[in-house]
Amino acid sequence: MTYISTLFPAYAEIFLLIMVSIILILDVLIPGYTRTMTYLLVQVSLLGCSLITVATHEMGVAHLFNNMFVDDLMSDVLKLLTYLSVSMMLVYSRSYLITRGLFTGEFLSLVLLSTLGMMVMISASNFVTLYMGLEILALCLYAMVALQRDSATATESAMKYFILGAMASGFLLYGMSMIYGATGSLDIQTISNVIAHGTPNVELLVFGLAFLVAGLAFKLGAVPFHMWVPDVYHGAPTAMTMFIGSAPKLAAFAFLMRILVETLQPMMIHWAGMLMVLAVLSMAVGNITAIAQTNLKRMFAYSTIAHMGFMLIGVLSGSIEGYGAAMFYAVVYVLMSLGGFAMIMLLSREGFEADSINDFKGLNQRSPWLAFMMMLLMFSMAGVPPTVGFYAKFSVLNAAVQAGHIPLVVMAVLFSLIGAFYYLRIVKLMYFDAPESHEKIYVQPDSALLISINGLAVLALGILPGALMSVCAVAVQQSLLLH
Amino acid sequence: MIFGYPLLSVAIWLPIIFGLLVLATGNDRNAPLARIIALVGAVLGLLVTIPLYTGFDRMTSAMQFVEMKDWIRHFNIHYHLGVDGISMLFILLNSFFTVIVVVAGWTVIEKRVAQYMAAFLVMSGLINGVFASLDAMLFYVMWEAMLIPMFLIIGVWGGPNRVYAAVKFFLYTLLGSLLMLVAFLYLYLHSGGSFEILDYHQLPIPLDAQILIFIAFFFAFAVKVPMFPVHTWLPDAHVEAPTGGSVVLAAIMLKVGAYGFIRFSMPIAPDASHELAGFMIALSLIAVVYIGLVALTQADMKKLVAYSSISHMGFVTLGFFIFNAYGMEGALLQMISHGFVAGALFLCIGVMYDRVHSRQIVDYGGVVNTMPVFAAFFMLFAMANSGLPGTSGFVGEFMVIMGAVKVNFWYAFAAASTLVFGAAYTLWMYKRVVFGAVANDHVKHLHDIGAREIVVLSLLAISVLVMGLYPLPLSEIMHASVNDLLVHLARSKI
Numbered sequence: 007m008t009y010i011s012t013l014f015p016a017y018a019e020i021f022l023l024i025m026v027s028i029i030l031i032l033d034v035l036i037p038g039y040t041r042t043m044t045y046l047l048v049q050v051s052l053l054g055c056s057l058i059t060v061a062t063h064e065m066g067v068a069h070l071f072n073n074m075f076v077d078d079l080m081s082d083v084l085k086l087l088t089y090l091s092v093s094m095m096l097v098y099s100r101s102y103l104i105t106r107g108l109f110t111g112e113f114l115s116l117v118l119l120s121t122l123g124m125m126v127m128i129s130a131s132n133f134v135t136l137y138m139g140l141e142i143l144a145l146c147l148y149a150m151v152a153l154q155r156d157s158a159t160a161t162e163s164a165m166k167y168f169i170l171g172a173m174a175s176g177f178l179l180y181g182m183s184m185i186y187g188a189t190g191s192l193d194i195q196t197i198s199n200v201i202a203h204g205t206p207n208v209e210l211l212v213f214g215l216a217f218l219v220a221g222l223a224f225k226l227g228a229v230p231f232h233m234w235v236p237d238v239y240h241g242a243p244t245a246m247t248m249f250i251g252s253a254p255k256l257a258a259f260a261f262l263m264r265i266l267v268e269t270l271q272p273m274m275i276h277w278a279g280m281l282m283v284l285a286v287l288s289m290a291v292g293n294i295t296a297i298a299q300t301n302l303k304r305m306f307a308y309s310t311i312a313h314m315g316f317m318l319i320g321v322l323s324g325s326i327e328g329y330g331a332a333m334f335y336a337v338v339y340v341l342m343s344l345g346g347f348a349m350i351m352l353l354s355r356e357g358f359e360a361d362s363i364n365d366f367k368g369l370n371q372r373s374p375w376l377a378f379m380m381m382l383l384m385f386s387m388a389g390v391p392p393t394v395g396f397y398a399k400f401s402v403l404n405a406a407v408q409a410g411h412i413p414l415v416v417m418a419v420l421f422s423l424i425g426a427f428y429y430l431r432i433v434k435l436m437y438f439d440a441p442e443s444h445e446k447i448y449v450q451p452d453s454a455l456l457i458s459i460n461g462l463a464v465l466a467l468g469i470l471p472g473a474l475m476s477v478c479a480v481a482v483q484q485s486l487l488l489h
Numbered sequence: 490m491i492f493g494y495p496l497l498s499v500a501i502w503l504p505i506i507f508g509l510l511v512l513a514t515g516n517d518r519n520a521p522l523a524r525i526i527a528l529v530g531a532v533l534g535l536l537v538t539i540p541l542y543t544g545f546d547r548m549t550s551a552m553q554f555v556e557m558k559d560w561i562r563h564f565n566i567h568y569h570l571g572v573d574g575i576s577m578l579f580i581l582l583n584s585f586f587t588v589i590v591v592v593a594g595w596t597v598i599e600k601r602v603a604q605y606m607a608a609f610l611v612m613s614g615l616i617n618g619v620f621a622s623l624d625a626m627l628f629y630v631m632w633e634a635m636l637i638p639m640f641l642i643i644g645v646w647g648g649p650n651r652v653y654a655a656v657k658f659f660l661y662t663l664l665g666s667l668l669m670l671v672a673f674l675y676l677y678l679h680s681g682g683s684f685e686i687l688d689y690h691q692l693p694i695p696l697d698a699q700i701l702i703f704i705a706f707f708f709a710f711a712v713k714v715p716m717f718p719v720h721t722w723l724p725d726a727h728v729e730a731p732t733g734g735s736v737v738l739a740a741i742m743l744k745v746g747a748y749g750f751i752r753f754s755m756p757i758a759p760d761a762s763h764e765l766a767g768f769m770i771a772l773s774l775i776a777v778v779y780i781g782l783v784a785l786t787q788a789d790m791k792k793l794v795a796y797s798s799i800s801h802m803g804f805v806t807l808g809f810f811i812f813n814a815y816g817m818e819g820a821l822l823q824m825i826s827h828g829f830v831a832g833a834l835f836l837c838i839g840v841m842y843d844r845v846h847s848r849q850i851v852d853y854g855g856v857v858n859t860m861p862v863f864a865a866f867f868m869l870f871a872m873a874n875s876g877l878p879g880t881s882g883f884v885g886e887f888m889v890i891m892g893a894v895k896v897n898f899w900y901a902f903a904a905a906s907t908l909v910f911g912a913a914y915t916l917w918m919y920k921r922v923v924f925g926a927v928a929n930d931h932v933k934h935l936h937d938i939g940a941r942e943i944v945v946l947s948l949l950a951i952s953v954l955v956m957g958l959y960p961l962p963l964s965e966i967m968h969a970s971v972n973d974l975l976v977h978l979a980r981s982k983i
Binding site for chain 1: 516560561562563564601602629630634636637640641644645650651655656659660663664667668670671674675677735925930
């Protein structure tokens, strides 16, 4: 009993694992096409996880399993946001998946398992745990993309995703082994101590670091390791795209923080330069290529690349301010991305995907409210106040200015101007053009409510961004200072 | 809070709330209701700003009606409002024009009425926010946010080439704003974590940084003014915008840019302003002379007035950068006067466009025969646009020329050429459109303006005349602030 009570920082993960197992078994026994029961159980599990995370929260940092696992404020906040975004994604995608026959027990348990993977990533404090979390997440995602077996594009993109993802994992492992070779440890704190106070082989470290950064860039989808992003985003069923494009970005941010900041902070001079190249290239390629896209999912894919570039600016600023800003950016990005993909799914119906930008033509005449929500999301992605996207960009740029990267900031600003063009184009299509079809848009009440909350949240957080900003800043600050 | 309520907050939020109410009336079945709510909102919005004028202390240059609350504590950003003798007048002007625009669009706008009215009301609130903000970030948010309604107004209700114009308008102004944001971030860092505009005024900054800051602000404000050579969005936007959009664009939006120069560029970077004054004066004079000539050749009435606006705004920037009281006050009066005159001219063109659906000068001729009352109003505004003494157009131009003579005779000479060109393009257009024999069937079947249009044009006509004959009440208000600004500009901040 006493041993179990010492495990309390990991109760949420344990609970989720148990729930996944129960759901896997129960689902076989429950009949029915719409999986309502399983769906509710999944939502309850996520709710349970949030309650446990809140209940087991305590100030300070707790380590577990021989320092393999860490529970700090940043991990708690990121986990709560992960549950939230997974849960939102399920609400949005339910009717979309039901019409396509993909709303199965397998899908739901894969979602929960990948959530578990993300939680492990977020709380990892050892390279092995980090890698394990990442692989749990990645394997689930490969399977989810491939879930639509009879679709050639989905299978193709799953294949691409798997091969490139495996390669990225290889890079990461290779990098980790180099670091292990240089420092003799896989433990984050030990490594950071050895680098700071010992005399490790710097060449080996930098070599390892380069591989780690390449692997991370693969996972984030930063240029020049971005090739899989558009294909996977485009090919996968929209619900899966939404999943890939939302919560895992939070986990990826945690991954970045744990490896680069908590472990390799003394090497900042090296990785900041690498990230700068990635950031500039991502913003350039992402924003410019997005202009040429006529498929909305592809456009969002390139926009994600650009957004990740922006987030990297926060990290490479190398200050607590900057990490907080990057976290804020990641959170805001997830919120916008959920809304954007949700809109594609809301407009789709059986046999029609609504993923061409022309499908948004004249939306204001078909449904003024949905058009308004989409407009808020688009302006937010473009970073126009008074939406929250502006503050995300603002806080990142502020951190970069403080770090003295003025030319980088000017470049970021110019690229976001280019980016504004394609978001504006969506607004233009919705408001200025005549609709191509007058098919009635039928939206499930729960999705309708959620998209309204989502859209208005983008506006409300834009008018009063202080609270969320402070939460991110404090979370990062606590985690870094107490380690 | 002399009047028991936070005046400036009300001036900002009341139109926005009414805008949302209008939006809530839904589709065009409820159009009459939407119009009425919009009018009530606009009139109330004007009424609540009147205490700003009556309660204004003319003796001080300090900020008045100040409100200050924490907004985003993490970045030390405040909800800080206040007005001085310069910004207060523009809030009045803006609220006045909101009423005009709502009335002018009363029957003309038939599709998506609620959205149209809502966009104008929301924009009106945001523009009041721009003029009242004393916190740089608050200013920036308001400044950017007002692009969104204008973008929609041009794009949804505009002419055939509206999409091109709307996107061009948005991207041009966004480019400038983003560079301004970088400047704010630099100032935030340099001032040790403050976004207070008034702190920036006192902050010592080395010359090279001042020049960079000035350039960043220049992009933001010059695009809005618009100054030569970044003016090309304006004719497109004007031509494609609906009448109301053109009126607000000419009367208010352009002033926002000029206001930026005197609230940000000049006091924050005074040494750079002196350093670059020659450049600014050169651009202003090019605008006055060259754009004046361009206006002469226009075949489209709206384009003509748009180019005339650029030319007149050249006077404003010229007045700022000659650094004396005549120039500065003249420029400010010119801004207000141009608001009335250009707004009125766009309304006049709108009146004709509603009837004939053409803006081309060649499609008209002899309008005076069928619309005598209208022709009289149009005459007055055309005269004011060419700077006839006794109209508001004269006062500002004359003062700026007076100020320019003190600095350099040739500046004044070039600027004064506008009295010739301005008269030439305006009156020549007036002659071709209004006088002569009835040119075609369209003109023959014109009916004169109705009561609603007479009310709108009379209000503007009275403003133009009163301001032309007795500008003292206006200059009195700005006097203390202008003097203070000039003293501030004379001190080096390096």
